[in-house]
Amino acid sequence: MHRPEAARLSPHELYNARLGLWLFIVSEAALFSAFIAARYLNLGTQRPAELNQPLGLAITAALLLSSLTAYRAETCIAHGDRAGFLRNTLWTLLLAVVFLVGVVAEWVEAFHLFPPGTRYGTSFFSLTGLHGLHVLSGAVLLLGVYLHGRRGRYGPEDYWPVEGVVKYWHFVDVAWVFIYPTLYLVG
Amino acid sequence: MVRALAPVLKGLAYGAVGYGVGGPLLAGLVRALGGSFPFDLELATGAVVGTLGWLAGVGVWDTWARGWFGLPLRPWPEDKSVVRYFRFTTDHKVIGIQYLVTFLGLFFLGGALAILMRWELMRPGMQLLTLNGYNQVMSLHGIVMIAVAVAIFLGGLGNYCVPLMIGAPDMAFPRVNALSYWLTPPVAVMLLASLLVGGWDSGWTAYPPLSAVNAPGQVLMIVAVVIFGVSSILGGINFLVTIARMRAPGMTWGRMPIFVWSVFAASLLSFIFTQYLAASLLMVLLDRVAGMSYFHFARGGTPVVYQQLFWFYSHPAVYIMILPAFGAALEVITHFARTPLYAYRWVVGGFLGIVGLSGIVWAHHNFTSGMPDWMHAPMLATTEAISVPTGLVFLSALGTLVRGRLWLRTPMLFALAWVWNFLIGGVTGIFNADVATDLHLHDTYFVVGHFHYTIMGGEIFALFAALYYWYPKITGRMYDERLGRVHFWWTFLAFNATFFPMFWAGLHGMNRRIADYPAALGAVNLWTSVAAFVLGAGFLVFLYNFVTSWVRGPAAGANPWHASTLEWQTSSPPPVENFPAPPAVVGGPYVYGIPRARHAALGAAGGRAG
Structure with missing residues (x-):
């Protein structure tokens, strides 16, 4: 109503959008903290020995690496390097898919080892599931900015959607940095 | 009446379809394929998809989400009557x-x-x-x-x-x-x-x-x-x-x-x-x-x-x-x-x-x-x-x-x-x-x-x-x-x-x-x-x-x-965007009984503070 659609954000609006996103991220962190807290409140630091540690480490590495490529994508578009932006966004998407496939593989194993009805399985499936949904939504958003980017939508003066999605992606990554030790390492 | 309620009716229709697809239809499909789909889950997925359908119908799709897909937006015509209360x-x-x-x-x-x-x-x-x-x-x-x-x-x-x-x-x-x-x-x-x-x-x-x-x-x-x-x-x-x-x-x-x-x-x-x-x-x-x-x-x-x-x-x-x-x-x-x-x-x-x-x-x-x-x-x-x-x-x-x-x-x-x-x-x-x-x-x-x-x-x-x-x-x-x-x-x-x-x-x-x-x-x-x-x-x-x-x-x-605060210094009810020009605030909000104290200096419209 108050501004023409698809117009470039003014510096004032850009600042507002950033602040809004950061507050959203703080709020989301509270959601994850509740599920992480429930894990410790329900079963302390107990952890089954059958966890697939190599797979857990592999998907963690993929996700951490994807933050690097996401960062590079944002930096490229900020400097007007559209080809680099597209290339790095694709790499990020690829790593996201690797992560999600890894989680599905984990789930298939875990269903037999510690199903959702067990106390560890409860936290394992809900934490990886909640986080997986966030990864999936982040991947969909990344795909969105990739497709828009291919049609020349962003430039060095106007890339807030890219910045926003990448910030969200970093957050999803940081959330995993807390979830991974909670599920795989403590105890 | 129908014109006023059009977005709400559209939202209700989309919401009902969303519930049907996300709830009974999905559950029936899974059950037909031999899976289990508890009624509780059917209610939950139906309610979530139904809510998304409601939002889409009531105006999110036409006035907002189309832009995400590079489609032109279709805003509702401007309206100053009671109709706008039934719109996004x-x-x-x-x-x-x-x-x-x-x-x-x-x-x-x-x-x-x-x-x-x-x-x-x-x-x-x-x-x-x-x-x-x-x-x-x-x-x-x-x-x-x-x-x-x-x-x-x-x-x-x-x-x-x-x-x-x-x-x-x-x-x-x-x-x-x-x-x-x-x-x-x-x-x-x-x-x-x-x-x-x-x-x-x-x-x-x-x-x-x-x-x-x-x-x-x-x-x-x-x-x-x-x-x-x-x-x-x-x-x-x-x-x-x-x-x-x-x-x-x-x-x-x-x-x-x-x-x-x-x-x-x-x-x-x-x-x-x-x-x-x-x-x-x-x-x-x-x-x-x-x-x-x-x-x-x-x-x-x-x-x-x-x-x-x-x-x-x-x-x-x-x-x-x-x-x-x-x-x-x-x-x-x-x-x-x-x-x-x-x-x-x-x-x-x-x-x-x-x-x-x-x-x-x-x-x-x-x-x-x-x-x-x-x-x-x-x-x-x-x-x-x-x-x-x-x-x-x-x-x-x-x-x-x-x-x-x-x-x-x-x-x-x-x-x-x-x-x-x-x-x-x-x-x-x-x-x-x-x-x-x-x-x-x-x-x-x-x-x-x-x-x-x-x-x-x-x-x-x-x-x-x-x-x-x-x-x-x-x-x-x-x-x-x-x-x-x-x-x-x-x-x-x-x-x-x-x-x-x-x-x-x-x-x-x-x-x-x-x-x-x-x-x-x-x-x-x-x-x-x-x-x-x-x-x-x-x-x-x-x-x-x-x-x-x-x-x-x-x-x-x-x-x-x-009253001295800003909401009273514009017309009742205030126009769209509230003030003819941004007010310039020069003092605290409650200036009662203080000689020459002012909260704000305003443009053309409205009364005077304090």
Whole structure:
């Protein structure tokens, strides 16, 4: 109503959008903290020995690496390097898919080892599931900015959607940095 | 009529299709393929997809989401008539009125449910409800009123007044604001529809293990509350960014009207803590639909963990409800005492102190739940400590009254009643915070009395003070003062007659959340019920007054109260984008009795401050 659609954000609006996103991220962190807290409140630091540690480490590495490529994508578009932006966004998407496939593989194993009805399985499936949904939504958003980017939508003066999605992606990554030790390492 | 309702009808149609596809169709498909798909899960997925369909139909797709796919937007034609209230409109004033009307409607629904409960409790034995029916009515009354208490101040008056009071053209994210509102109708629909699938009987708190095994209506309640939580979080973020970033030139933090500060403080709470409510209810949902073992007793769950997470939100939630009420009551008191707010800075400190402390008091709800003993003393101490910042708010109200010359119009009467009611509510809270006394008072009508004195006597009385105060600004017309006073005295006397005896009943062993009680408690319950009926009838005066005055009340003018803050310095109701030019703020908000003091210098329209 108050501004023409698809117009470039003014510096004032850009600042507002950033602040809004950061507050959203703080709020989301509270959601994850509740599920992480429930894990410790329900079963302390107990952890089954059958966890697939190599797979857990592999998907963690993929996700951490994807933050690097996401960062590079944002930096490229900020400097007007559209080809680099597209290339790095694709790499990020690829790593996201690797992560999600890894989680599905984990789930298939875990269903037999510690199903959702067990106390560890409860936290394992809900934490990886909640986080997986966030990864999936982040991947969909990344795909969105990739497709828009291919049609020349962003430039060095106007890339807030890219910045926003990448910030969200970093957050999803940081959330995993807390979830991974909670599920795989403590105890 | 059809033209006006077109977006809503489209939303309903899309919502119904969404429910059908996401619920029965998906479930049928999975079952046909040999998988299992519990009815609880079918309800949950149907409700979520149905809500998305509703949003798409009601305007999110046409006026917003098409842009995400590079498609041209299809905005509804501009409309200045009543039609815009049924649309995905982004004007904060329209959204404020949408919230106010919706949640006043829900307030009357919740009140009607309370009347039903009091009818049942009028005499010992069962009158007109079954035991299970009483539980469902009690649960629905609870959650509907909680939703009203959370949303009506922030969503209604916050939306309408905050941008005006800080001299902004609108909220920081107008479309997110509209989204926050349009998420709420599905919440109301789901809560009512839950009665079709068995309702739920676990109260508004939905404690497991009961809530993990009861009727499927519980699932709709959970989805509804989670969606309501999303709306609250988005609204909270919107207020924080708006207040931090959209203030007019010269409107420093220290010059903001106190109501704006209270909305800021409440938004700080709602945008973080609401997630814990969502999380605790999602865990119950996972227990039900995915066979998990968070709280399900037979699977080794720990129900007391739910209580910790639930109250980690739900105690701050009462401050989400009451903080804007504090702000509005102080706002009315300072304008109608015609003197600057006493100890403004201490009040701001008090608000922020409440925000800080409210996150570390939750377990005083769990003194009898079997939580670790070492948590009792610290929670007692922090809970009682919160009376210090609350006391600052109180002292400010008293100091302003002492120094002012009181103008006893209806808003001021309600604000003075707020002082009285909240004092009783606050003092009785101390007995609930003390472990030794709480062990006896827990789950009795003493708690019911305490809670209703704070939220109804505190928040709702402040709400009426604020509604009468801002009514001329919102409608451009003046309400009937005589009827306003009738409403005030009727409500004030009937409220105290209804809820004060509950302390006595609780001390004499009247349990809360029960449909029947020992015959010895018959007299006090009969009294309470009759008083409650009188209290309920009093709201008809309010309704009649507001509806008829909106249609044919005398024109109010821009500033009928000769108030100094910015919302009164533009026409009533204000134009789209509020001010002809951004106002330049040059001083504090309450400039009464100070020679040559001014709050703001305005452009062409509106009256003059102070």
